[in-house]
Amino acid sequence: MRLLLATTNKNKIIEIRALLAGLTLELLTLDAFPGVAAPEETGHTFAENARQKASYYARTTRETVVAEDSGLEIDALGGAPGVESARFGGVELDYASKFALIEERLHASASPDRTARFVCALALVRESTVLFEARGIVEGKIVLPPRGTGGFGYDPIFYYPPYQRTLAEATREEKTAVSHRGKAFRELRGFLENASLSKHE
Numbered sequence: 001m002r003l004l005l006a007t008t009n010k011n012k013i014i015e016i017r018a019l020l021a022g023l024t025l026e027l028l029t030l031d032a033f034p035g036v037a038a039p040e041e042t043g044h045t046f047a048e049n050a051r052q053k054a055s056y057y058a059r060t061t062r063e064t065v066v067a068e069d070s071g072l073e074i075d076a077l078g079g080a081p082g083v084e085s086a087r088f089g090g091v092e093l094d095y096a097s098k099f100a101l102i103e104e105r106l107h108a109s110a111s112p113d114r115t116a117r118f119v120c121a122l123a124l125v126r127e128s129t130v131l132f133e134a135r136g137i138v139e140g141k142i143v144l145p146p147r148g149t150g151g152f153g154y155d156p157i158f159y160y161p162p163y164q165r166t167l168a169e170a171t172r173e174e175k176t177a178v179s180h181r182g183k184a185f186r187e188l189r190g191f192l193e194n195a196s197l198s199k200h201e
Contacts, residue, residue, distance in 0.1 A: 006067035019185040046121035054125035070120035076111040120180035136183030
């Protein structure tokens, strides 16, 4: 079976390939479809965006597609940046600047609450049918200034209490074992292993 990973994020592709390794799949990326434009993400939830992206790419490429939408929810900021995580403060803003903006908004909120979570929703779509959906969450706290040089995105400010470190201070294996994306894609792996989708026709 051919499966298109509907993301251009190289770090996510590395994580997802590792999570699906060993399955009877030919994994494709959007690099194989340079003429296909990215869809506008208009969903109000991670699940809506994942479903929207997977359906769009399944329709335009005629491949079986898995798409995910993920981000950071900070309780003191009312769940922000949420579905706007990648675009928080503007798509051109680097993560160091996003961290500074979060620090500024947390200070303005005057809330001592630093609880937060990473959320990942994924959808598997073939033609016009949603075959499978999953959601993964990892709970933690915001710490500033950032810590660690591993991971990517918001990992340097996301403190995971059981590790007593940020996810940027954890090894790739430690992060994948508990991460939101790891949880969601392990569910997908289980679905594929138990379905004819991952077997040769």
